[in-house]
Amino acid sequence: MAGQSKSRAGDIRLWRNARLATMAEGSAGLGIVEHGAVASRDGRIVYAGPESELPPTLAQGVETIDCEGRWITPGLIDCHTHLVHAGNRANEFEMRLAGSTYEEVARAGGGIVSSVKSLRAASEDELVTQSLPRLDALIAEGVTTVEIKSGYGLDLENEKKSLRAARQLGEQRPVTIRTTFLGAHALPPEAKGDKDAFIDLVANEILPSVAAEGLADAVDGFCEGIAFSPEQMARVFDAAKAAGLPVKLHADQLSNLHGAELAARYGALSADHLEYTDEAGAVAMAKAGTVATILPGAYYFIRETKKPPIGLFRQHGVKMAVATDNNPGTSPLTSLLLTLNMAATLFGLTVDECLAGVTREAARALGLLGETGTLEVGKSADLAIWDIERPAELVYRMGFNPLHARIWRGQ
Ligand code: DI6
Ligand code: FE
16 A cells, blocks of 8 residues: 555655756746756655755765656646546436537436435445546646545535545555545535525534544535525635635636635635636735636536636736546546646646646645645655656647656655
């Protein structure tokens, strides 16, 4: 089994003859170091910079890997996924291609509720088994940290089962998993249309119990006409605050309910989607330091036409992360590299913004910037080594994986 325990105390490893994109805050662009080296001790970065300035103690008698001029970036981070789910909704996809509307699909038993049924019917171990191939697809592209949300259980037992399955994934693979409780994702059938009563259940019973067991690192919600109102989300956020958990929000994806401002008011780590966010929302996020998580996979898959206001985010200094939103309904996407191409092609993000979006800014969106997301001393030695000539290739290609090696916590 993979784990931190694998690294032996005092182990120093050195990756030399590399080109680094450190992504360090404040450095220009990607923080490029030509002729660079990275050293790790006990899974932590102890040096990242020009090879010529490497302290001699880190250069001799240590395990050395010659990178032969390859590029090293921080290990990639997918900061928004619903990766733990059961079954899939390819049948709905076919129905929509044949001309059915979303409503017809829902009446035929489709939509989020069909994923809830499948998840409730699966055991925790079955969930792990079904989710592993998706996680492995991300890992194969150099991903070293993945956020995973609940939200297809929608009752105490099944939300906990999802979060435990997510934690199990982190024990079965060399990857950091951050779990997010998304109880306020959709209304389960047994709530019989009573959203307020369901929000009471989420805020007063499920969330405190999930928090008490330490199953969630953050709390999320779906603030939308077809889901929950800003007032209802605020009640969930108050409960999160009481439990000491940071919040994030699916905001302004299909309409502008001012979810971005709500998220900012609660000091959210991130607000996600944001297609319909307006300038007031962008200003509020900038003030609060709330990261804008851009999810081009869902935009593409549902054939949305309203783009998130990237220009406003730039103008007001809102940091942008990029993620897959892997989920069975609106983004069955397990390639973070393809997501980068989509963010650039569909939304006009630059190469630098794309790469920051799956490293430094994704770490910030998870509250993990002190731990990972850049090549800097003190952080976890999470690295991706690429067979590329220039970083733009990571964004430019579609469906090609140039990963040479992946290092998680120095291994
Ligand atoms: N926004 C989405 O796009 C997904 N959830 C959310 O909050 C949809 C999830 C699904 O259809 O299963
Ligand atoms: Fe999502």
